[in-house]
Amino acid sequence: MRFAPTDEQLELGRTAQRLLAAHARNNVLPPPWDAIPQTLDRELQASLAELGLLGLGVPERRGGSGGGIADLCVVAEQVGSALPVLPFTATAAVAAVLAEHPESPGIRSALTGVVDGSVIAVPAWETFPADMVPGRRAGSLSLTGMTVDGVLAAVPFGLDADLLLAFADDAGARPRPVLVELAEPTTERTPVDSLDVTEPMASLRLTGARAQPLGPLGAHTIARMLTVLSAELIGTGRRSLEGAVEYAGQRRQFGRPIGSFQAIKHVLADRSVQLDAARMLVKVAAHALDTGDMDADVAARTALAAAADAAEAVTADALQIHGGIGFTWEHRSHVLLRRARARRSLLGTPAHRLDVLADRLLGSSNQS
Template sequence: MTTTTADYTWPSELAELRDVVAAFRERHAGEAAVRTLAETNTPLDSRTWQIMAEQLGLAGLTVPEELGGAGAGYEFLAVAMEELGKSLLPSPLLATTALAIGTLMQAGDASARERLVPALAAGQITGTLGYTGADGHWDPARKPQVRATRNGDGWRLDGTVHHVLDGASADLVLVVADTDEGPSVFAAEGPLPGLVRSPMATLDGTRSQARPDFHDVPAAAVGVLGAAAPTVEAVLTRAAVLLAAEQVGGAQYCLDTAVAYAGTRTQFGRAIGSYQAIKHKCVDMYLEIESARAAVYYAASCLTVNSADAEPAASIAKTLASAAFDRASADSIQIHGGIGFTWEHPAHLYFRRAISTRALFGDPRRHHEVVAASLLDRTTRSDASTSPPESRRVQ
């Protein structure tokens, strides 16, 4: 069964999931609740998280059924992220699914996967991944600031990792640490002596980031020692797609509220939406959002089938979604006029989210480089396949 619109052909299950998440958002993620959580730097309450993870099954959507998940494609999780992006709800869904579950699924460690993923998928625990330095960027060639040393059959962690999503509240903290074999992934579970979590002041108060400091903290290795780089790269590809879906949702909210305001606000005896300048702004926003949405769901489908196009598709989606959210959040403020600049109006919250998410999981420059490298590689392979044999070449 499919539901067809002028632009997309959606499986009916995707449309149903969108409706379910939208209903949850309207009931549990209103502006007042979001503002309270953001302004008090308070984690999402456990009851609301249990509704998201257990009743709606959002945390385990892409997790295989044998590990307690739904075994669905990434398109389903993208739909959920898009709908939730309209509300800016400070939930642990992105960090738990994209970073924690993503790392455990990509690390090639069956024991860690079977032990931790079912609890994450059920919402019994939340998780995250720390992988960046003080500048907030991932560089596989750079030595991690956390060092892991052997301690009998286990490991001990010392050092600091920065800009960790939900790092102050996550039950499971996965971290990239340096070893003699090279950068490796380690898991620190539960409240641990020696683990100091310091919330970081960021532009976007609706998304918690922290700086965990490790002081002789016990941890377990995850996956092959020295293999953190390819694991993190694969995780960031998936995270970029899910974040792009969230950005599309935020941009759509900005467009919807701008259009609604333009239809009711009058100036010189007419609704301001009847003026060409406002119409053009709204149309430009719409075109960018639709382009980004198409790129997001193509990238999500690439992830589902493990396509070779997944990495460049993810970078295209993240680049387009970042640009669409930037424009929509800024233009929405302009269309709302004086009220849009006030603290009481939510427009600035979306503008802050747009600016902060632009750099998260790779800024546009990094994603441009990924796409360029992919195009150059295809060109090189195409040239090689069409070149005549040496004996036939004209000297």
């Protein structure tokens, strides 16, 4: 089993890093207190599309850039580190579903638009079943024929989105996935406060919005969503840890760098080991998906549990290591912590994630 990155993946990571770094020079992190973004960065979105990064993991025969989930995770980790105002993992989730449902001209057209950046498509995570995204449910939609109605409390990049991937109740039956067109006058959008200052939210009121019902999502697609989210969290944790290590080497107390103190040194070492272990589990999940392993779903949920825990622990400890300056708005520590905590709200508590993972493991055991 090979986990060392290929030359192509190394170059892919460097390309994404250079692009995001160039963007960051003109877009400070955190944003000014009185200028928190409400919409995505269209220029950066176009740049990612031009390089084919929005089509990673989508087969070339369906208009994508090809590549595997491991390649997609390389870019997701860089995005998680840079935290641009961009729905990269959200777009990747929708693209995965559309690539699984290419049977109609409408779906094919939507996938083409997502890949070339002309269509902004995001998931309404709050409608997803709890075994897929085990966070708190906040909204619901009702499907009647080819239209949906309902109110969603917090949709990422809801002010920008053209398409919405959601689950809707169908005449009392089990909620089914639908692709919703967000257009006037059937969509009413209202910005709402977001814990994560790099992922603006909006509430949506849908009244007779056109919708394309989709078939059930495959286990591979769900595992892919969770693995990419996990890779993004690894990037956030990595940047937070690197910042804490750098600060601990510069900040001096009692004539010594604070990084030489045992309490600081051990915390940083522990978090580094925790993050490395989680990163390896993400690689295992990506490998399982790329090779069609039957245990890919379990691997993805294991990676998610480890990555979410590591990101939250690393970002919290990194803020503490920075001391008073870490609590100021101008320092990026709180931005990284906010991303980790926002993902916890989305993905559920550690206990909930482990419960879902245990159900999967016991189910696999009973079937064997």
